[in-house]
Amino acid sequence: MNTILHLLSTFKYMKTQILAYLFLFVFCISSCQKEIKPFYYNTEEEFIANNEGLSDSARIGKLIFFDKSLSEPAGVSCASCHSPMSGFADPSNKAFSIGSTGDAGNRNANALNYMAFAPNRRAEIVRGIWEDVGGFFWDGKAEFLNQQALFPLITAHEMNNISFTNVSSKIKRAPYYPKLEKLFGKQALADSQTIVFYATMCLEAFQRSHQVNQFTSKFDSYLEGKVSLSEQEKRGMELFNDTLKAKCSLCHLSTPTEYASTNKILFTDYSYDNLGLPKNPLQKNLPIDSGLAKFEMNNPLEVGRFKTPTLRNIEKTAPYMHSGIFETLEEVMEFYNERDVNPKFAHPEVLSTMNTEDLGDLKLSKQEINDIIAFMKTLTDGYKPPISSKK
Numbered sequence: 001m002n003t004i005l006h007l008l009s010t011f012k013y014m015k016t017q018i019l020a021y022l023f024l025f026v027f028c029i030s031s032c033q034k035e036i037k038p039f040y041y042n043t044e045e046e047f048i049a050n051n052e053g054l055s056d057s058a059r060i061g062k063l064i065f066f067d068k069s070l071s072e073p074a075g076v077s078c079a080s081c082h083s084p085m086s087g088f089a090d091p092s093n094k095a096f097s098i099g100s101t102g103d104a105g106n107r108n109a110n111a112l113n114y115m116a117f118a119p120n121r122r123a124e125i126v127r128g129i130w131e132d133v134g135g136f137f138w139d140g141k142a143e144f145l146n147q148q149a150l151f152p153l154i155t156a157h158e159m160n161n162i163s164f165t166n167v168s169s170k171i172k173r174a175p176y177y178p179k180l181e182k183l184f185g186k187q188a189l190a191d192s193q194t195i196v197f198y199a200t201m202c203l204e205a206f207q208r209s210h211q212v213n214q215f216t217s218k219f220d221s222y223l224e225g226k227v228s229l230s231e232q233e234k235r236g237m238e239l240f241n242d243t244l245k246a247k248c249s250l251c252h253l254s255t256p257t258e259y260a261s262t263n264k265i266l267f268t269d270y271s272y273d274n275l276g277l278p279k280n281p282l283q284k285n286l287p288i289d290s291g292l293a294k295f296e297m298n299n300p301l302e303v304g305r306f307k308t309p310t311l312r313n314i315e316k317t318a319p320y321m322h323s324g325i326f327e328t329l330e331e332v333m334e335f336y337n338e339r340d341v342n343p344k345f346a347h348p349e350v351l352s353t354m355n356t357e358d359l360g361d362l363k364l365s366k367q368e369i370n371d372i373i374a375f376m377k378t379l380t381d382g383y384k385p386p387i388s389s390k391k
């Protein structure tokens, strides 16, 4: 891993690349400001075929995202583990996704929708205390989003390339390579590092696009005044926002996240917490997962803390949590509600940093749990508001 981090930092400081980054950033900001129509699709093929409103770099990024020739051996693309049909999480609903060699890793594939709005990893005041926020992966090990894509390309249990030279020769052979050349110029793509660099830039542009972050849920239509929530969904929303009762919105913010790169509601503050989850029995022979601590010099205060994910499209991204330990939202709710009183949750993987204030014995009734789940299901994209405007 150290070699990778070294490579990443070499990448980070190359001058031309920083300039390109700025270029792309401005590019993205200007295309993000355009009014974009809601985007609905029923199958992955439909999703792939529709490029409406995508910038040139995002279009190339999308081709790279679905390119199965980039793994070693060929056969696995980013979309194999991050499908649009499942909020860009693993469509096989496996706790641990299978990479191109047939091996699996030890974390659940993140849902990629809405994660691109996270700030680069840094400290912010969260609930009154300076905390790490943002960054990418469950433990924040990638500081920037364009760094992130380098990891799966060369991780053995994901796409398994032995080097970036390997990756770049595959990109050179891909049908979209001429488009990459046209966009950035032959000169810019002089060596294997820059080729991979521009490819990750394009991946980033796609992941930041409206196709990955649609804001087309019933909740969004409700905010726009196009539909009302049912009585149950409203009760669920009130409980969700009640910081003394269910307390969800303490971390899954139901107001815009100040330091995120959008002013829309994301249902996360991108902070790191240890919920006191038990170890996934599938991992019983593995050492504990130290989470954020791995990249914070093994700081004991960071052990077992993981990034708070968005809850948008949560209905589609099972299984849940960094270890994929829960298969249903009912199980997630049972855990938040009963962690401290139900013997099956008696053994957290990491006790020392466990959050003992905001969850564990919420005393929610069955009805209240169902109400909160009903509310979470209003966060699924692809909702078509009734044409006869306000109800």
Ligand code: HEC
Pocket (backbone or CB within 6 Å): 065, 076, 077, 078, 079, 080, 081, 082, 097, 098, 099, 100, 105, 107, 108, 109, 110, 111, 112, 115, 135, 136, 137, 138, 139, 148, 149, 152, 153, 157, 158, 159, 203
């Ligand atoms: C074999 C499955 C697999 C493949 C292929 C794969 N990923 Fe992932 N991805 C994962 C897993 C598992 C995680 C969580 C890993 C962790 O946190 O340690 C993850 C995490 C991420 C994250 C972090 C999201 C967040 O919320 O911080 C991003 C972004 C991402 N992947 C993008 C990509 C891109 C881009 C590609 C293709 C170049 C790709 N992935 C290929 C399994 C995969």
Ligand code: HEC
Pocket (backbone or CB within 6 Å): 111, 240, 246, 247, 248, 249, 250, 251, 252, 271, 272, 273, 274, 275, 277, 305, 306, 307, 308, 309, 310, 311, 314, 317, 319, 320, 321, 322, 323, 329, 332, 336, 355, 358, 359, 372
């Ligand atoms: C103290 C902050 C905090 C509070 C309060 C909180 N969550 Fe979470 N939530 C997290 C973190 C952190 C994770 C990821 C934990 C992990 O994987 O180790 C998470 C994960 C989840 C997941 C799984 C997401 C996924 O993609 O796998 C769901 C669903 C969820 N929370 C719903 C809720 C609901 C509903 C409530 C209120 C009853 C709630 N949360 C309260 C911080 C919080």
